[in-house]
Amino acid sequence: MRALVWLRRDLRTIDNTALIRAMDKVEQSSGANKGLIALFTVTQKQWQEHAVSAMQQQLIFRRLQALTRELAELKVPLHIEVVDSYQDCGSLIAQLCERMSIEHVFANSDYEFNEQQRDEQVKSRLESDNIGFTLCADKCVFAPGSILNKQGSYFKVFTPFKNSWLQRFDPAQLVVRKPVALATNGLFDARQALELPSNIDDSQVVHNNTTHNNATENWQVDTQSIINQLRLFSFQKANNYHDNRDVPSIKGTSQLSPYLALGMLSVRQCIARLLNGRHPQQLSEGEQTWLSELIWREFYQHLIYFQPKLCKGANFVAWCNNIRWQGDIEHLKSWQQGTTGYPIVDAAMKQLNQTGWMHNRLRMIVASFLSKDLLLDWRFGERYFMSQLVDGDFAANNGGWQWSASTGCDAQPYFRIFNPISQGKKFDPQGEFVKQWLPELQSVPDKYIHSPWLWEEFASLDYPDPIVDHKKQRQRALQMYKEAKNSEC
Structure with a gap:
């Protein structure tokens, strides 16, 4: 054959x-x-x-x-x-x-x-x-259609999905197969096997108006190096993942997402390495938190399978189709370039634009800011992220954006609106991350690092005023969502 x-x-x-x-x-x-x-x-x-x-x-x-x-x-x-x-x-x-x-x-x-x-x-x-x-x-441990609720339908809330996933999961059946070289292959020519086609080079890259330098040297591409990174995280960082994953100034996340997005690493490899022969109930709190993140990825894969409308730009929640986005489209460029005047937002966008990657906590902050402070359609952010991310994965990206914008499946309630100032104070209290990506704020005291416009020497900084007032925009957002929900038929 x-x-x-x-x-x-x-x-x-x-x-x-x-x-x-x-x-x-x-x-x-x-x-x-x-x-x-x-x-x-x-x-x-x-x-x-x-x-x-x-x-x-x-x-x-x-x-x-x-x-x-x-x-x-x-x-x-x-x-x-x-x-x-x-x-x-x-x-x-x-x-x-x-x-x-x-x-x-x-x-x-x-x-x-x-x-x-x-x-x-x-x-x-x-x-x-x-x-x-x-x-x-x-792509998943359990393919879409194999994890269903008692009514025989797909889960629309994550926690019951996760519980059903864990109940069905048997570590003994988690097999990571390694292929063995073919004995013979009539289509294999050893002389040509290591030659890439001459028409495959950087000229094939389709540029999407990116502002980063397109360098990917920080990401490994050989299998052994990728597996070593998985091992290092599982053995040295996973235990503290629940505490460190929200702090952008330290490398507390796995940073394996580019490899999962392109299938350079399978979710089964990740779970097998994390468990290391144990049952999920034996995992530490940090390890269980990371396992939950992997199950979230599967949850979103199942959603796009059962709801193809998500791939067509639709809101998951029907009443959200009534939202009348009231933001100024000119603010989109400020958000994209990291010039909103809110340091945690701007630093996160600078990181994305320059590296193609963004810390997960920051993804939630900037997504909430776009939809609930700037009152702009989440789809603008979803597409911009895909055009910049080295770990772009449609299901995860769409799920994350709709979660933040409160339009998605099991999303945060629309009245939960991240305050970019308090989020910055909580997860980057000394402004270490902010100052790394916004060196123009190096001289700002810690007290004012997340609201530099309150500092008496703000005028001397080469940094913009906030483009919107968070308190006012929060009230506008609440009214915008409330009107949309009340107009539901």
Whole structure:
């Protein structure tokens, strides 16, 4: 048998369900004409439509170089093809299958609406050519549809979802499979296996008006380095995760999100390393908090599967469609550039723009500020984040934004509005993080670091006045949401 494994956001060899099933299928087949190739499709216009950041694109290309070598060790060549959009994938794969006598294509399921449509189109095209197409459940520990409430419907609140997830979870069944190199592969040419196509380089990166330098050197791309980072976090930082994860001036988070977003690391690898042979009930408070964050990721994956409208820019909560966003669109640019006059917001946006990453607590603060202080549609922020983030993941990003804007599934109540001043004082009391990203505030005393306009020497600073008054905007936001909710039919 000859097979093809189509890699998408699962750029790894370890614990890659589709890859391992394809390898098993080839090994178990009879006959001398065995073969397996891996394929990655660069869909540039689709990436642009989805606002995939230049940082993430660069990380993808760097990872493909490492993945080419890792697959070669398994005697599997990686083919990289460039097409415009998902609509072109069916023809491309069909032609590749015809040219190489491929009988079956394997891939791991994606749950976003466009991606599901893509796979349906590819399946239809291949089956018309009598070529098999198998989608594998890989992205989540429990695939969407396997965690349901007593009514047989999907969960709309996280805590019951998490409880059901934990009740069903059996550590003994958590298997992280490592592939074994194929004995023979008629499609593997050792002389060409380590050569990336000449048309894959930085010129392929679609820029989205980014202000950062597009450098991804801080993120590892070889599997061993990524696993080492997971081990380091699990053994040294996870215990204190519940205390340190909200403090942006220290590295208290795992910073594994770029690897999870691109599938360079699987959620099963993360959980297996965290448990290290234990049951979830035996985890410390910090470890359990991190496990909850991983389950949140699954919760959002399940949501986009059951509610494809989320992939089309819709609010999850129906009455939120009545919200009349009253903000000044000119303020959007100030928010994007980190010039709002609120230090914790501005420092967070500077971090995002320069590194492609933002601390999770800060993501909530700046999202709340955009929707509830500036009274601007959360969709502006959602898309801007995707255009900048190195760890951009649609489900997690959409879920986070709708949670902050109180329009989403199990979101914070609309009357809960983060105060950027008190949030700064609570999580960055000495302004260490603020001063790192806003050096113009170095001379500001700690007492005024989160409200520098109150400092008597504020006029000497090269820093803007607040573009809005938080107290006034809070009242406007409450009225805006209340009117929308009261107009619900």
